[in-house]
Structure formats: C-alpha cells, structure tokens
Amino acid sequence: MKKRFMSIVTALAISASFITGCSKGDKVDSTMQSSENGGKQILKFGCFDYVDSIDPGNMINAAWNCTRFGVGECLFRFNDAMEAEPCLCDTYEVSSDHKTWTFHIRDGVKFSNGEDVTAQKVADCYERLFACEGSSTPEKFLDCASMAADDASGSLTIKTNTAYPDLRKNLAYPVFAVLDVENTKNFDEGAIGTGPYAVTEFEAAVGVDFKANQYYWNGEVPFDGMELKFINDSSAKTMALQSGQVDLVENITEVSDLNTLKEDKSYDVTTANGVRCGFTSINQDGLLKNDALRQAVLMAVDTDTLCNVTLGGLYTPGFSVLPSNLNYHYDELNNPYAYDVEKAKQLLDTAGIVDSDGDGIRELDGTPVKLNYITYDNRGLATLAEGVQHLLKEIGIDTAIHTTDGDTLWNLTVSGEYDLSSGNWTTVGTGDPQEYLANWYSKGTANYCNYKNEKYDELYEKLLTEMDEAGRTALIAEMQQILIDDAAVLVHGYYNSSMCSSKKVKGAVIHTADYYWITTEIKPAE
C-alpha cells in the first residue's frame, strides 16, 4: 500500500514538473536584463537569418543586413515614397548628360570607430565593392567609368558610362553602404559603418551583439546596445516576443500569429504597404503559351479572397506587377481579366479547351491541362499556390504543386522547368522599377518566363534612355498595361511588411523600403 502511495506521489511530482516546464515560466523581465547589463538599456530583436554576413560586397542579402541592422548607411536613403533623401551626402550636382555626378560628403560624419568619413574613404569603399568576388553585382547599379575623391572640398565625383536618370537612388541601395575599409578586419562579421549600432560579437546562425555608436552623427542613439537573435520560424518569433525573450520582431509572416499580436494590447504591430509584389510567373514555353488558357487562369483566381481572407490581409490585392501605392498610375490601368469563373469557362469552351473524356480536366490539343506549379514556403506563397490550385480546378484545370526551397525554386525558374512559379519580389529596389521590368523584356537575360511582345520591348528600350521622371512614369504605366492585356503574369497582390514590438519599446515602425529595420526611431518606452 505504502509502495503504491509513493509511486502515485512520484508520478504526480513528475507530471507537475513537466507542466511547470511547459508553462511560460521563462518570461524574462526587461528590468532584470537591465540590471544584468549594468543598468544599460539593451534592445532585444528577433529576426530571420537570411545570411550570416553584413558585408555588402558578399551578397545582396548581406548588404540588406548591413543597413537593416543599423550598421551601415549610404550616401542617400529612401523615404516612404521611395524618393532618395540626403544621408551621408548633403548636396550633389549632376551634369546635363547625367553622366557626371558630384556628391558632397556631409561634414562631421564619423564611422563607429571614430574615424572621419571622407570622400576618399567613400571612394575606397566603392572600389573595394567592385573588387569583391561576391554576388552583390554593384556594376548592375553603377556602371562606373571613373571615381575621383577630393578631401579638401569633401566631394566625390563619379563619372558613369551610362546616363542615369537619378543615380542617388542607386547609391541609396544597401550594396553601397559606406564602410571603413581601412580599419575593418572582418567584413562579414564586423564591418565598421556609420549607422547607430556597431557589431561587437557575431555568432553565425545564433545572433549578433551590438553596442551604440558613440560617434553617431544623426542624433543620440536611444539604446546602449542591441542583442539580435536569429529566429527563422515565424511562429517561434511570435512566441519569443510573447515570452519576453525579445522586445521586437520583424515580419511575422503567418497571419494567425500576426492577428494574435494585433488583438493583444500588450503589443504594437505596424504594417506598411511595401514595394514587394507577390505574383506567379507564367511560363509561355509550354501549355500556357495559349492565350485563352492564360486569360482563363487569371479570371479563375479570386485574388481579393485569397489576399484578404485566406492570407488575412498579408497582401493588398492587385492586378499589376507594380504596387498600387507607388506612383505609376495604377488607378488608370484597366484589368480585362478580373475574377469571373463563368466567363473563364466560356472562354475555354470557345477556344476548344474542353473536357472531352469526362475526367473533370480539360484538354488542350489532346493533352490534359495539368500545370506544374512550383512554390516555396515564404510570405504565404505556398498557401496562395494551394488556393490557386483549388480555384483552377473549378474551371477544369489541374495543377501539381511542388513546394521546394527558395534556391531550388529559383534554379527551376531559371531553367524554365515550370508552368507556374511563385515569387515575391522587390519591385523598386533602387527606387525605380527598370530592373524589375526587365523580367519581361524578351531581349534581356532576366526573362525566364519566355514572354515576348515587341511593343513592350520597344518601350523598355525607351525607358533605358529616358531621363525625365514624368516621361519614365508614363512609359512604365504603358508597359504595365501591356503585361495586363497579354495576361503575362498572375499577380496576387502587394506584400505588407510588419514590425511587432512589446510595450517595452516605442517607435518601432516598418518602412516602405525594406532596408531599414533598426533605426534611432526605436526607443525604450518611458
């Protein structure tokens, strides 16, 4: 009897310890953290680990890390209208042919190690960038003929081979973050920049520690330091915020998690209409070469419901490749293929794409219409693909979804091994969509969807030489309409970025340009 009693007590004790272990007992109090850090205010930030590097010369994602983490700054920075604003450069001049640009480096700017930022230092940084063997491809943004620095006048003169409508925007791209090349020993894990925070310790795949840049030129740095933790799973990020492990997280990509935080008054959630477009590329070297089939695919997809209900507003629905919040005349565009299932069916019937064998799937020239849809689990794209799969089935089109990782998806897309391919792309990375629109320029190397329209090509070539902003906008609007009329791409909508914070911090906002996460706007709550 005694034995049995003891075993029951032991079992209860074990169960209790399990339950205690599962509870939120590990909630960390920020004041405790402060005392552990000698009374210092430390910002704890959870973010996705895109790459373990902050070297802009390494790869694009590393360059983005550099500016996102508040380490590096460029000569200019984008405002929320994606216009270039002065940053390390305060004034500039441009020649009439748009090939000679002179930038004056702001006086009094220092790197985080106390070294002055001079024109020569900027030139050295750019020269290193071009010499790097990484995949950042700075030459894509700056076709440089020569560079001359004059420290006496504090100006940097850049001569380019190509005329740029506005080179400031290209130089605001994170790849051109200005670093102290002379004194940086480890660019990947300890690049020295001019931003509000400087790296003290970098642990790959785990996190990064920062201290405030005591020489910061643009006001006081609100925190004494920052602890960045890499958390790749969106739900884990949410739970880290809820348990107090972090005070701030970027881009919660699961709608349920985002809504949980939105509904809880203990957290601040800000979302912004970003400049990313979520779309499905249509490969025209295959079944989808058929115009009626493509048009029917577009008409069968209920973009509004997918974006607003299925993904709970993660995307703002739209039908053009450029986001509606940008100034490219979205409101004047006409969509002839709006959601209309009956019309889609009629269109297919008229085109002779019918289900002749009664298996529920239509045939095109005797071949069942079964589309190979490749996608990856990022920013709701896999869920969107499943939604599209269901909607296409309604009109008798079968799809086989292959969910893979980002790299494989890219390789399959480049090699043309797909009918439909999910994507979520930045449209105006340099404040201008020229590079992005090259994806449908048939003579370019970036056209992986085998789209061809002579008029589009002609307009794109005009865009390359058009320097006038209004003229460019008009050309871009016309090009968008051509893509819409040709049913060239299945656009879902425009991704809304988010920043979520606990009440321990204030001022955490997400900007239109996805390059600035940690800024001096984020302060400790009073």
Add this chain to the structure above:
Amino acid sequence: MKRFKATKYAVFLTFAVCAILIILAAVFAPVLCAGKSPVDAELADALLPPDSHHWFGTDQLGRDVFARVIYGARITLSAALAVVAIIFVLGTLLGILAGYFGGIMDAVIMRFSDMMVSFPGMVLAIAVAGISGASIKNAVIAVSFVSWTKYARLARSLVAKIRHSDYVQAAVVAGSRQWYILTRYMLPAVLPTLVVTAATDIGSMILELAGLSFLGFGAQPPAPEWGLMLNEGRPHMQTASWLMVFPGLAIFLVVLVFNFLGDSLRDVLDVRKE
C-alpha cells in the same frame, strides 16, 4: 489460468474490433462525411471553429477538417500497411535465406543490414525521401528501406536456431528439396514472431510516415494526410487549435489501437513462451 486466457482473447477482440472500425471508417469515408470532399475548398469559410456544420472546423483554405481527418485515414492506413507489408516480406525472405544458407549469402545480407542499422533511421528516411522527391510513395519506399533490417535479423536468428535441428537434418537426409524445407519448416518457425512484430509495427510506421509528411517529405498538398495536416495547422496553433488537435488525436488513437492490437496478438499467440 483459464480466466487469464479468456481475458487475453477479450482484449485482443476488443482492439481487433477497434482496428476494423478504423478501417471501415476509411473505406466508408464518403458516407461518414456526408459527401463532403476533403480537398474542396470554400475560401470564404477559412478557419471556422468547430460547429454543427463543420464538426472539426475548417482550415485556412476553408476545407472541412472532419472530412480531411476521416479521408486521412485512407492515406495513413494504406501507406502504413504498405510499409509493414513490404518490410515484412522483404525482411523475412532475406532473413530466412541468410539464416538457412549461411556463408557468403549470410555475410552479405547481414553486413548490408548492419550498415543500414548504423544510420539513424529517420535521418536516412529523410535523405532517401529528399533525394527521390517528396511524395507519399517515396516516403513509403524510404521508410521501408530503413526498416526491413529488424525482420531480417529476427528471421535469421530464428532460422539459425532450428537450422541444425534433428528434424531439419532428417528432412535434408531424406532428400527434401530446399524450397520445401524453407517453406515447410523455416517459414512456420519464424512467422508467429514476425507477425506479432508486424502488428506492433503498424503504429510506429504511422508515426514515421506522419513525421515525414510533417517535415514536407511525404504527402503533398492538398492530400489529407495527418502529418501534413499537423504541419499546416502549426502556424495557427494559438488561434485555430482545432487544426492540430483533431489530426493529432486521430494519430494518437489509431497508433494506440494498433499498438494494443499488436500486444494483445502477442499474448494470444504466446510468442514469448515459445
């Protein structure tokens, strides 16, 4: 003693009935779901909590979770039974051959089996499923590939035990053909143990296959597979818990029934005593 025997049979019968009920639920899924499809989505009805219309609620694409759980039994059971059948047949055959013939054949089969055992099973299954492409068929192949060794080793040791028995030697001396000896003496000697092992393995195979699907290496969307459903429900754990609770419960109950069925079958066949 008599009473214990009666209880043994009662327990076995109870779990056999439960297992048959589960199989019947899978077979008659369309009837149980009243015509609701597990893959048809009603996008506007996303993430509805359980109610009289949707007993287990709906998922992110507005699909009925009850229908998906019931239809899920089809994929889960057929895949798990397929794995068990493959590893049972393959393992038994190779084990008997190795145990009976010995020599080079024994060395080759058993060293290969040792090689397989030296890898962590699930990791190897992930590698196989990953290389051959994600699908439930490849998941079945992957799990079979890493799980047959247990049967081979068991069959080999059982055969080795009786290989030199007098009655086997007598059969050899009497001029019996090898095929006759293998099927008449060796197979019956190993079958009871292996059948019990197979019955208890159904549960663990369901878990392994669900694990692969959860990780994205098994069933692919929109298939209603329990592991895949758990993964789809994971992001909604805090707001729509029914997406994880019901597929999880289904796995728990089915694995429980098949594990108990295996155990009670062992008691009935009294393998340990042998």
